[in-house]
Amino acid sequence: MKYLAPTTVDEALEVLRGDPTSQVFAGATDLIPQIRAGRPEPAVLIDLKRIKRLVGLNHNNAKWVVGAATPTSTITANEAFIAAFPGLTEASGLIGSDQIQNRSSWGGNLCNASPAADSVPALIANNAYVVVASNSGERTVKVADVVVAPGRTSLRADEFVVEFLLDDPPPHSADAYLRLIPRTEMDIAVVGAAAAVTLQGNQIAKARIVLGAVAPTFVRVHEAEAALTGQTINDNTLAAVAQAARCAANPIDDKRGTIEYRRQVAGVLAKRAVILAAQRAQGAS
C-alpha cells in the first residue's frame, strides 16, 4: 500500500485523477479497523490531515467553516462553537474515546456512512452543508444528501469533502443530541436523536428532529417537526413528537436491540432531545 500526504486540495485531486482506486482518509479510526477486518486495501491511501484547509474551525460573518479532517477533539474544545452548538458538540464528543477523538473527523464520520454515526444527525438538525472537491471543481451539498445507504455515499470516486458549513443559529435557538448505548463507554448508538429548535416567546417557531441508527440512513422526523411548530412544549405536543419518531423509525433487530425496543427508544430520545433543546433555547440570547 502506498501512503501519500498531499498539502493542498489540488495535489490530493491530482492523485485521485491519476489513480481513481486511491482512497482518502483523515483519522483512519474507521479505515484501519475495516482493513484489519478484511476489507480490500486500497493501492494508494491519501492522508488529508496535512492539507491546511481541511484542519481547523473558522467563524466569520455568522458562518462556521470546519475542515473535514479537523480532529473532533479540536471542535469540542472550541468555546464559541460549544456555545453556538451544544448538541452538535455533545454528538461529536461521544465518538469513541479521547484517543479516538484526537484522530476522528466529521468527514470520516459522514463518509464512512454508518447509520449509527453520532455527529451526522446533529449536523443534519443544524442544516449543515459540505463543500465537495473534484477535478471538475467544487460543489456544495446538504449533509442530509450525502449518505444514501449503509456504507455508501452520493460522492463520486474522484470527490472528497473539504469542509463543513454551518450558519450561526438564529436568536433563541439551541440544539441537543442524545443517544442510547448498551454500556457506558465506547459503543455505537442503539438510537441517536438530535433536535434543533428556535423559540418565539414560549412557542416553537422552528424545529428539526433527526434520528440515527434506526434505519438504513438518517431519518428526519417531519411529522414531529410539524406537531411542534407554532405550539408550546406540553404533554400533547411531546406525545406527538414521540409517536412520530416511533413511526418514522425503521430499525433492524440485532444484538444491541430489537425492532420494538429501538422504536420505543427513538420516541423517548426524540422527546427528551426536544425538551433539552427548548430549555437551552430559553436561555439563549
Ligand SMILES: Cc1cc2nc3c(=O)[nH]c(=O)nc-3n(C[C@H](O)[C@H](O)[C@H](O)COP(=O)(O)OP(=O)(O)OC[C@H]3O[C@@H](n4cnc5c(N)ncnc54)[C@H](O)[C@@H]3O)c2cc1C
Ligand atoms: C474504538 C472506536 C470507537 C468508536 N466509537 C464511535 C462512536 O461512539 N460514534 C461514532 O459515530 N463513531 C465511532 N467510531 C467510528 C469512527 O471513530 C468515527 O466514524 C470517526 O468520526 C471517523 O473519522 P476518521 O477521520 O477516523 O475516518 P477515516 O477512518 O479516516 O475515514 C472513514 C471513511 O470516510 C472516508 N473519508 C474520510 N474523510 C473523508 C473526506 N474528507 N471526504 C471523503 N471521504 C472521506 C474514508 O475514505 C473512509 O472510507 C469509533 C471507532 C473506534 C475505532
